[in-house]
């Protein structure tokens with residue numbers, strides 16, 4: 194029987210992690226993410242898992258990569274300042290293709306910023322925070338139910354594509370208490386990294402597969418492979434051979450780009466007859482959804498797209514949207530990080546407007562509705 | 573006792589990764605051989621051994637050795653290794669770091685790995701310099717030592733790793749040199765017996781950079797100096813903690829020392845001890861303690877289930 198429950202977003206993330214099979218957590222406390230650590234420090238030992246509080250976020254990120262090589266599903270949670278510290282070893286997880294989940298409960302930055310106030314200012318850091326070009330998957334929940342569901346999905350995608358996955362939560366959804374339904378364990382789809390079937394001598398830990406990844410055995414299972422942050426061959430050995438490097442890049446980008454059908458996740462709301470569309474994600478999507486229902490009550494043809502996979506960005510969805518509505522409005526708690534992406538894709542085929550604030554105050558549904566109404570008055 | 577080099581190469585190294593990128597005569601080759609010998613004499617199964625290294629000339633070692641290996645980021649090896657050891661407590665974890673790796677950028681991770689007493693053998697290769705990046709000052713560069721970033725001689729006080737390890741809570745500390753190879757292997761073997769954090773500091777030579785800038789351009793000169801500058805530990809003679817080894821040229825012992833010798837609050841120890849410096853009796857590895865705790869929680873859960 195699916196269990197109805199009532200909890201806050203951080204708790205749903207913690208429970209989602211347990212349900213997904215996470216058995217190792219390393220972290221360093223920071224508001225507004227600390228409840229995730231606190232809850233997991235109790236829950237993980239109950240299921241035979243490891244909880245360890247590290248000396249900082251650099252070490253936390255390192256520890257979850259080390260433990261993932263030990264065969265466990267691993268996660269860490271943090272907020273802005275800690276997320277900045279994680280970038281170095283997040284890049285290591287990317288290049289060494291080690292599955293792990295990084296939860297960033299966004300608050301206002303930069304630096305210590307507004308520690309308890311919600312923001313969405315880390316969208317671009319989640320995409321490009323570590324140095325160098327790289328693929329990454331970033332998910333963004335907008336409800337307590339999605340905190341649970343997307344955490345499970347984050348682990349599945351990490352295991353499936355041997356990549357770190359960032360769950361970009363925010364101080365709106367993390368503290369929000371609402372109902373959710375926890376499915377029966379048997380009904381939760383779980384993906385575990387594949388295991389090699391070849392003999393150790395034939396195993397290539399980094400085989401440059403197109404649109405796919407090599408199996409990943411645990412350390413200690415007899416495969417004795419090498420893991421490095423240097424660009425490497427299919428065996429994991431460092432290389433400076435341009436031909437090999439180009440095949441490696443091809444593998445790294447195609448494992449994400451060729452699987453957009455699996456990775457992308459968005460929802461269309463009241464879009465069929467819409468003349469104006471909102472594009473929203475995370476905590477702000479809640480106000481946007483509310484604004485849509487208010488608008489509909491008043492006969493305004495407003496629809497919306499709620500984005501749950503932020504990176505890779507659902508580019509085709511936005512391109513198509515440009516042909517369907519005259520105006521696209523992007524409300525977000527930053528100065529337009531996703532709006533710029535939308536403008537790039539719309540390429541002038543629709544008007545694009547942002548509703549932006551980064552003062553720790555949420556964007557209200559009324560504010561969004563005012564902007565929509567203002568559009569109508571424009572001849 | 574020593575096994576044939578050809579046997580070590582065949583059994584413990586990765587032929588596709590060789591030759592190494594290390595300079596001829598670099599002490600790192602000797603250290604890698606000693607680690608292989610120690611693992612061999614201990615009869616450890618390679619499948620059950622992990623080597624986690626940082627970044628530097630020293631950090632390159634994990635690529636050459638046929639274990640489960642991670643060449644991590646600069647300074648972070650103890651943190652990666654902590655995660656691995658907590659996930660796989662039955663594995664033998666060797667964490668290999670350079671002096672800059674371990675004491676500068678990774679200092680905090682090292683301190684906390686020692687405080688937690690997490691089960692691993694930490695090998696710190698102390699060559700008094702940043703080798704890989706071209707001979708810059710490291711946290712163990714002796715006062716007066718010339719480096720590419722201390723052209724008039726280093727004027728900073730070097731790190732006392734031994735004292736740090738003692739206060740942070742390491743279970744075991746030994747110091748070896750690449751000159752004294754038999755005891756080097758023995759000390760790594762001893763460290764492998766420890767439950768908890770066992771640190772082996774190995775004095776090595778970077779003759780092409782540090783040596784060259786300090787009138788010891790030959791590997792042999794530098795290695796010989798290690799005999800001059802170190803004493804074997806004698807249990808009755810163990811003195812207070814010392815500064816890291818001061819490598820002075822045997823031909824002109826005072827040659828590198830002309831910068832800031834007026835820094836009079838610095839102990840001037842010309843010799844330092846090698847051997848087992850300290851060992852805490854009754855030490856238990858953190859991962860073992862953690863899994864014991866999990867066992868107790870599981871028992872409580874069973875008892876509670878039975879009540880129901």
Ligand SMILES: Cc1ncc(C[n+]2csc(CCOP(=O)(O)OP(=O)(O)O)c2C)c(N)n1
Nearest residue numbers: 627628629630646670671672673702703704
């Ligand atoms: C974050 C970061 N900063 C700087 C470097 C550049 N770097 C690579 S190795 C190294 C120092 C190596 O010195 P040491 O740890 O003593 O190792 P050795 O080469 O002497 O064995 C530095 C500064 C780096 N790789 N990463």
Ligand code: SF4
Nearest residue numbers: 594595598629703778
């Ligand atoms: S630069 Fe120095 S430490 Fe590095 S390999 Fe050469 S001799 Fe060894």
Ligand SMILES: [Mg+2]
Nearest residue numbers: 670671701703
């Ligand atoms: Mg060094």
